[in-house]
Amino acid sequence: MKYRHIVWIVIGILLIDQIVKYWIKTNMALNESFPVFGSWFQIHFIENEGMAYGLKFGGEFGKIALTLFRLVAVIVGFFYMKKLVREKYHTGLLICGAQILAGAAGNLIDSMFYGMIFSESTNSTVAQFLPAAGGYGTFLHGNVVDMLYFPLIEGFFPKWVPFWGGEHFIFFRPIFNIADAAISVGVIAILIFQKRFLHKPGEEKEKPVGTQPALDDKIA
Structure with missing residues (x-):
């Protein structure tokens, strides 16, 4: 796989992510939702100030720090992906790396520019x-x-469950976007196939040294 293929994967995921976000932002009010497949898959519009899946990080200063961290991570990520391509790592690792990079870049665009290019979304108005x-x-x-x-x-939860007995629960509760999904799929795939993906090209696997029969034994 060549570096330009990585770039095209990143651009493709970014385009899908940003097109969907643009449509949601300009067609739905905050907290508006509609079903896609029954009640188990819904489009539900929310916004978050922090990390993936709605997690937050340290208030106003934490938000700026997180955005700058994402920016540095994306820049470093492109250089690192070029290194992996040059060293001819497994195609699966390169694809997963491109997914993670695209996901980070997608949420970075939101954090950097959405406050400047969109009006506020509320429960009664569309941006x-x-x-x-x-x-x-x-x-x-x-x-x-x-x-x-x-x-x-x-x-x-059943009454006998410690701490949460009798409380209401929803699985899967977090609301996320395509960028988050790209990151999660890339990371999970690397963890599952790490032995294959992370093997550096040119490294020979150690072969067990077998016991060679002595020359005298062969003659005998």
């Missing part, structure tokens, strides 16, 4: 793209758009 009055935030202060929701199982 506008490039509003005349300006965006809802400034550079590095955009919110990440999430929309994929899979409440596969919903119910109540």
Whole structure:
């Protein structure tokens, strides 16, 4: 696989991620939802200020730090992917790396620019793209758009369960986006196939040294 193939994978995932986010942002009010497949797969529009799957990180300063960390990670990631391509690592590792890189870049775009190019989304209003009055935030202060929701199982914990007995639960509760999914799929695939993916080209596997029969034994 060549480096340009990595770039095209990243661009493809980024385009899908950003097109979906743009449509959600300009067609749905905050917390609006609609079913895709029954009740177990829904499009549910939320925004978060922090990490993947709605996690947060240290308030205003933490948000800026996280955005800058993402920026550095994406830049370093492109150089590292070029190194892996040059050293001819396994194609599976390169594809997974491209997915992770694209996911990080997708959420980075939200954090860096969405506050500047969109008006605020609320429970009663749909955001506008490039509003005349300006965006809802400034550079590095955009919110990440999430929309994929899979409440596969919903119910109540049995009374005998410690701490959560009788409480309502939903599995899978987190709402995420295509960028998050790309990162998760890439990381999980690397963990599952790490022995194959992380084997450096040119490294010979050690072969067990067998006991060679003595020359006298062969003659005998």
